Amino acid sequence: MTRHESFDEGFSLQRRRPEGGTPRLEAFGFRNETDVLTDVLLGSPAHLRHLATSSLSRKHLRENPCNIQIAQAQHKDLVAAYESFGVTIHRHAPEPELPMQVYARDSSVMTPYGAVITAMADWWRRGENYAAIRTYEKLGIPIYDMVTSGTFEGGDFNVIEDGVVLIGCGGARTQEEGARQVEGWFRKEGWETRLAFFDEFYVHIDLMVVPIAEKLTAVCLDSTEPGIVDWLKAKGHEIIDVPFRDTMDLGCNFMSLGKARVIAPRSSQVLIGRLKALGFEVAEVDMSEISKTGGGIHCMAQALRRVPG
Numbered sequence: 001m002t003r004h005e006s007f008d009e010g011f012s013l014q015r016r017r018p019e020g021g022t023p024r025l026e027a028f029g030f031r032n033e034t035d036v037l038t039d040v041l042l043g044s045p046a047h048l049r050h051l052a053t054s055s056l057s058r059k060h061l062r063e064n065p066c067n068i069q070i071a072q073a074q075h076k077d078l079v080a081a082y083e084s085f086g087v088t089i090h091r092h093a094p095e096p097e098l099p100m101q102v103y104a105r106d107s108s109v110m111t112p113y114g115a116v117i118t119a120m121a122d123w124w125r126r127g128e129n130y131a132a133i134r135t136y137e138k139l140g141i142p143i144y145d146m147v148t149s150g151t152f153e154g155g156d157f158n159v160i161e162d163g164v165v166l167i168g169c170g171g172a173r174t175q176e177e178g179a180r181q182v183e184g185w186f187r188k189e190g191w192e193t194r195l196a197f198f199d200e201f202y203v204h205i206d207l208m209v210v211p212i213a214e215k216l217t218a219v220c221l222d223s224t225e226p227g228i229v230d231w232l233k234a235k236g237h238e239i240i241d242v243p244f245r246d247t248m249d250l251g252c253n254f255m256s257l258g259k260a261r262v263i264a265p266r267s268s269q270v271l272i273g274r275l276k277a278l279g280f281e282v283a284e285v286d287m288s289e290i291s292k293t294g295g296g297i298h299c300m301a302q303a304l305r306r307v308p309g
């Protein structure tokens with residue numbers, strides 16, 4: 001049986017078992033966000049526009065707006081980095097009405113049980129949710145469930161380790177209603193969940209907390225609530241502190257490929273130096289132009305399949 005023919009994984013709009021015990025997918029999915037990445041879902045910057053979507057993107061828009069051609073070239077370099085590591089790339093079909101579709105992290109979240117279709121907060125991103133349903137149908141990946149209570153964006157679903165999820169709640173993007181709904185689903189599956197409340201300035205939790213490897217997590221200590229850091233440390237996680245200034249340039253927003261390999265933004269030299277000192281192979285990609293629109297490498301990627309390394 002090939003990966004895409006697994007018989008119990010046909011496309012469905014709601015695979016979640018209400019009482020919990022939903023079977024894990026066989027062909028797609030992952031245990032955690034640090035195993036070996038084999039398949040990633042990306043969006044396209046073909047119709048990218050620089051909008052005032054957050055304090056960060058608004059500041060760049062005011063002072064030095066994104067050059068879209070350079071941003072598109074930088075995204076090509078990002079795609080090439082995934083290819084150089086042998087990752088299979090799947091893509092959302094680009095739609096001209098969707099200026100932020102490149103941020104594939106947000107309109108859905110992959111889980112071990114299927115994809116969650118989120119509920120985007122901003123009207124200019126809501127269509128991405130419908131486009132994501134079509135993408136998963138095309139890929140034959142079933143949908144675990146769809147958020148129906150308030151808003152929820154994928155950058156706020158942060159799998160810390162197998163069966164443990166940190167759910168961000170900044171209010172403006174992910175509302176507490178959406179966070180509680182998703183939390184309830186995963187508790188029923190037996191997961192440990194933790195909500196991280198933060199100011200809407202920070203947009204999503206994956207701006208400041210991103211897993212690197214087993215028991216190793218990058219955190220911006222200057223912007224992350226100490227209780228979250230203590231919680232990670234109590235689980236035995238080593239922390240790599242990403243400076244606040246780098247974090248504001250999306251420097252804590254990178255992608256772990258497993259087996260001590262990472263794709264990181266070139267500007268994040270403190271993180272990159274620490275990773276290299278620990279023996280990681282780091283593909284450095286210049287994301288300085290595209291990230292003016294408010295997101296980074298982690299925001300642009302959705303892991304569809306990871307396997308133990």
Ligand SMILES: NC(=O)NCCC[C@H](N)C(=O)O
Pocket residue numbers: 053054057100103105106125154155156203204206207293294295296298299
């Ligand atoms: N997960 C993320 O942090 N995504 C970044 C989204 C950037 C986009 N400009 C937005 O504000 O919606």
